[in-house]
Amino acid sequence: MAEKLLEIQNLKTSFRIRDDYFAAVDDVTLTVNKNEVLAIVGESGCGKSALAFSIMGLHNRAKIEGNILFKDEDIANIAPSKLNKLRGNKMGMIFQDPLTALNPLMEIGDQIGEALLLHNKELSKSKRKERVIELLNKVGIPRPEYVYEQFPHELSGGMRQRVIIAIAIANKPDLLIADEPTTALDVTIQSQILDLIKDLKDEMDSGIVLITHDLGVVAEMADRVAVMYAGQIVELADVDTLFEEPLHPYTRSLFNSIPNTAEKQDKLHVIQGIVPSLQNLPREGCRFAPRIPWIDNSAHEAHPELHEVKPGHFVRCTCYKHFSFPEHSKEEQQHGVS
Amino acid sequence: MGFLKVEDLKVHFPIKGGLFGRTVGNVKAVDGVSFNLEKGKTYGLVGESGSGKSTTGRAIIGLNHITSGKVLFEDKDITGVRRAKTDIRKDIQMIFQDPYSSLNSKKRVIDLVAEPLRNFEKMTRKEERIRVQELLELVGLNPESVLKYPHEFSGGQRQRIGIARAVALKPKLIIADEPVSALDVSVQAQVLNFMKEIQNELDLTYLFISHDLGVIKHMCDQIGIMYKGRFVEEGTSQEIFNDPQHIYTKRLVAAIPEIDPKKREDLKRFRQEVNTEYEQAYNDYFDEEGLAYGLKPISDTHLVALPEKG
Numbered sequence: 052m053a054e055k056l057l058e059i060q061n062l063k064t065s066f067r068i069r070d071d072y073f074a075a076v077d078d079v080t081l082t083v084n085k086n087e088v089l090a091i092v093g094e095s096g097c098g099k100s101a102l103a104f105s106i107m108g109l110h111n112r113a114k115i116e117g118n119i120l121f122k123d124e125d126i127a128n129i130a131p132s133k134l135n136k137l138r139g140n141k142m143g144m145i146f147q148d149p150l151t152a153l154n155p156l157m158e159i160g161d162q163i164g165e166a167l168l169l170h171n172k173e174l175s176k177s178k179r180k181e182r183v184i185e186l187l188n189k190v191g192i193p194r195p196e197y198v199y200e201q202f203p204h205e206l207s208g209g210m211r212q213r214v215i216i217a218i219a220i221a222n223k224p225d226l227l228i229a230d231e232p233t234t235a236l237d238v239t240i241q242s243q244i245l246d247l248i249k250d251l252k253d254e255m256d257s258g259i260v261l262i263t264h265d266l267g268v269v270a271e272m273a274d275r276v277a278v279m280y281a282g283q284i285v286e287l288a289d290v291d292t293l294f295e296e297p298l299h300p301y302t303r304s305l306f307n308s309i310p311n312t313a314e315k316q317d318k319l320h321v322i323q324g325i326v327p328s329l330q331n332l333p334r335e336g337c338r339f340a341p342r343i344p345w346i347d348n349s350a351h352e353a354h355p356e357l358h359e360v361k362p363g364h365f366v367r368c369t370c371y372k373h374f375s376f377p378e379h380s381k382e383e384q385q386h387g388v389s
Numbered sequence: 390m391g392f393l394k395v396e397d398l399k400v401h402f403p404i405k406g407g408l409f410g411r412t413v414g415n416v417k418a419v420d421g422v423s424f425n426l427e428k429g430k431t432y433g434l435v436g437e438s439g440s441g442k443s444t445t446g447r448a449i450i451g452l453n454h455i456t457s458g459k460v461l462f463e464d465k466d467i468t469g470v471r472r473a474k475t476d477i478r479k480d481i482q483m484i485f486q487d488p489y490s491s492l493n494s495k496k497r498v499i500d501l502v503a504e505p506l507r508n509f510e511k512m513t514r515k516e517e518r519i520r521v522q523e524l525l526e527l528v529g530l531n532p533e534s535v536l537k538y539p540h541e542f543s544g545g546q547r548q549r550i551g552i553a554r555a556v557a558l559k560p561k562l563i564i565a566d567e568p569v570s571a572l573d574v575s576v577q578a579q580v581l582n583f584m585k586e587i588q589n590e591l592d593l594t595y596l597f598i599s600h601d602l603g604v605i606k607h608m609c610d611q612i613g614i615m616y617k618g619r620f621v622e623e624g625t626s627q628e629i630f631n632d633p634q635h636i637y638t639k640r641l642v643a644a645i646p647e648i649d650p651k652k653r654e655d656l657k658r659f660r661q662e663v664n665t666e667y668e669q670a671y672n673d674y675f676d677e678e679g680l681a682y683g684l685k686p687i688s689d690t691h692l693v694a695l696p697e698k699g
Contacts, residue, residue, distance in 0.1 A: 094573040094574065094575060094576075095544075095573055208438070237437040237438055237600060238437075238600070238602065238641065238644040238645060238646075239437065239640060239641060239644040240437075241644065241646075242644045242646070242660060246657070264573060264574065265646070266574075266648055267603075267645070267646025267647065267648055268646055270646060270647060270648050270649055270650045270653070271646050271647070271650075271653055271656075273650070290650045291650050291651065294648065294649060294650050294651075304575065305574060305575065306648075308574050308575045308577070308578035309574050309578075309603065309648065310578075310581070310603040310604055310606065310607035310608075311603070311607075311648070317585075318582055318585075319578035319581055319582055319607070320578060321575065321578050321579045321582060322575040322578075325543050325545070325546075326543075326573075
């Protein structure tokens with residue numbers, strides 16, 4: 052039985068907009084095991100980054116309800132001083148944009164050294180440098196002694212991302228959260244970085260939460276996948292099941308809307324309508340229903356829940372049973388927007 | 390008759406330095422690029438960041454100064470045409486990458502879309518409004534929304550406003566510089582479908598610039614792969630993806646993530662093989678400066694940058 056590392060129970064993260072709180076993450080329950088990559092997929096505004104930031108306690112003014120158990124300790128709403136002992140130590144984060152995540156005025160060596168120093172005050176300066184060079188080596192940076200004294204602007208995007216990863220793994224974290232780690236990179240660099248993250252995971256035996264919108268990245272990296280729509284998980288399964296037999300209408304629509312490199316199709320599937328904004332989210336009934344209006348209302352549940360259709364495969368709402376793609380409504384779909 | 394012909398295009402940016410800001414060197418962003426575009430087709434320019442693909446597109450439309458080389462549009466030399474009010478400007482339009490920063494946030498939709506019309510065509514207010522509403526309908530937006538501001542639209546809708554602007558003057562060629570890179574996959578699908586639709590409707594030719602090989606394959610008939618300001622390979626979509634010849638193209642195609650978790654291990658092995666080959670054969674495919682050689686035809690449509698034999 053896999054060892055549980057992170058357990059999120061009924062997490063609800065709400066933001067205040069004009070005296071009212073709106074939940075961006077609405078009742079999410081998840082677990083991440085040791086040496087496992089859990090991918091969270093969805094489009095912008097679905098709450099995937101809000102979820103990651105909630106785990107790391109990076110939201111400033113959000114209301115967080117529910118439990119986030121990290122190694123059986125509840126870290127939701129604990130004091131920042133306590134959280135700081137975990138962040139950068141037992142929990143590391145890889146950010147999307149390596150240029151904004153690094154301090155432009157600080158040498159690379161010092162930025163990585165800082166992560167070490169914060170969690171181990173006794174480490175001597177020479178030992179620290181040794182360790183930093185070791186880390187730079189580990190993330191595949193050539194000539195680490197030279198890079199140690201360089202500034203971020205002197206490095207390429209891929210190299211910068213490697214530095215970010217070096218900072219994240221400096222203290223051998225048990226949990227790594229990677230928020231769109233390769234979105235800003237070219238494809239050849241992307242495949243190198245993904246391989247690096249995978250190798251490090253095996254080496255450190257840590258769990259990874261991978262946030263991405265790219266189903267290609269998911270197919271390459273994930274063990275299990277959670278698909279999010281409008282703040283909720285709509286489907287959760289292991290990666291092979293999800294790619295072979297996606298059930299929820301949203302998951303299936305997503306798959307159909309990516310250009311396939313294997314075969315050329317004439318038209319891509321378009322999901323009708325737009326992702327509702329936080330204030331306009333339908334809070335009752337199936338949240339995806341407005342975007343598949345050709346499906347009869349009776350197909351949806353009044354209070355959609357996650358159903359376990361097969362061991363480990365969860366789908367929200369019952370509408371997946373009645374879902375099929377429309378055949379002749381392409382014209383409508385094109386102009387149904389606005 | 391050639392539609393668009395680019396001959397040995399070079400765009401160099403000077404590096405200023407020294408005491409009096411003299412030119413001490415050049416960044417060769419585009420260094421000898423030649424290609425032909427056929428009418429009604431879509432030509433894809435692919436490359437990693439810094440390969441010069443956007444600079445090529447911008448140089449054609451006159452947004453970058455051309456150092457040397459020629460751009461022929463319908464057999465007219467348009468190299469370095471920088472004057473705004475010429476017919477060329479009507480015939481060639483551009484769609485930009487970021488729908489959030491390429492629209493003036495203080496202008497209403499009617500002013501945004503009518504701007505090109507006001508520059509080139511004399512219309513009364515009423516005619517103008519009718520034309521703008523037609524355009525909005527064409528791009529699938531509500532014609533009633535002419536008085537709205539860009540922030541009232543979603544990303545995909547904003548990109549449609551950008552497209553409405555680009556097609557307002559009935560251009561013949563549209564240069565699309567990463568038109569869907571800033572959009573979510575489902576919105577991306579909308580915009581791509583729509584671009585294909587209006588291509589047929591308005592008989593458009595696209596120069597499609599992107600780093601996303603999946604999108605390129607979906608959209609393009611002919612593809613050129615760029616590396617460090619030069620072409621390394623040119624061919625039909627089929628030739629580039631199924632039979633890449635240059636080691637750089639092979640590596641690029643191998644790096645595309647496969648939407649099938651079962652193939653994960655195979656793909657990783659294949660990638661390692663290609664990478665080893667790339668490192669070993671690097672010197673055979675690139676000259677001393679690390680630049681690609683000139684293109685040599687290996688079939689009617691397929692050209693590869695290979696060194697001179699002998």
